[in-house]
Amino acid sequence: MAIPPVLLLFLLFDPVTTHGFRHCGSAAATNPTPPAVPPPPATPWRHHVFLNFRGPDVRHTFADHLYYALVRKGIKAFSDDRDLPPGQSVAEAIPRAIEESKLSVVVLSRGYASSEYCLDELVKIMQTVKEKGHQAFPVFYRLTPDDVVDHMWSGCYKDDFDRHKRVFSYERVDSWSRALTDIADIAGWVLPSDRYSFHPNNNL
Template sequence: MADQTFPSTSKPHSNHWDRDVFLSFRGEDTRKNFTDHLYSALVRAGIHTFRDDDELPRGENISTELPNAIRGSRISIVVFSKGYASSKWCLDELAEILNCTKTRGHTLIPIFYHVNPSDIRKQTGTFAKAFTKHEKRFQAEMERVQRWRKALTEATDCAGWDLDSIANGYESNFIDQIVEEVFCKVKPDGLCVAEKPVGLDSRKRWKLY
């Protein structure tokens, strides 16, 4: 794949969404386990969800199709895992997602999958190692690297779901709570029976100062 950032052009803002959810995740970390289970649960709940390994046609230009998929989605769920920041594609997705939250009324729901939110915000731990490599590889594109750093920091300003702090680490219960919150966000008023998603009171709001 060519080393190129997502194009900045986008279709005009509209309240019409092509789908409910865009899933951003590091495939090597969670494609065959957590993200697959989350995707299946969202689909079973009637939530139209984009996952690139299912919906991106073979041969399509990823640098064009993925940002279009983000812009056409009402919500992005970002599954932060230990290897998330090692992927330039994940980081480009995240930067586009944050841009859409500011310009298109898009909602970001971060999920912290066995990672410390402060490592994401401050780019420490495995995230520091990833950026050491990025800064060597992209010496001529340091603005892009700084955009990635800013996106990671801003993502932790959104209320997020931390697996290690919610549902005692049980993934099935954790996923159920996430799906219920998303369902309440995407369905019209009156269709969401619960006043608030189960477990929302215990959800950690990772807005760090």
């Protein structure tokens, strides 16, 4: 399966530096002499990328390909099935991992909205985007941005939200709805099958 150009976002990450980024084209990239000024301080991020996805849909396909592609490039990716220590409280560890990541990749699959855990993570991601300068990048896996935008009225998410409204509080369902609307408004990649395309503005 082809890896989408989301990987291009990570070419600025330098796996051999402690501060997280390579400044392309700078003198430091070509001159081996150490700079006279002190190096920049370490970033507060423990992970470069937090991966948000519904396991049954993509864990052993796209998510695995993406995770290992990032790891091979020296990029620290957090995936709950690999990086959550045994005995750790999920309710505490996942929000902390999001806050300690530079950015998130949200893989929106056809079964994504059926999982309250995915949606809760997405709410936290979008809160961190607004409050702490976190970045989020959506991947629309075998669905379209319109499926996400119209999640309350039509598309593959409608049945999930009809069920959520019968089970969960209005406030919680509303927070999921707003988070989905926000992520669908961000430029992302559409993978209708094993190929990808970039949508610079999902609403045009």
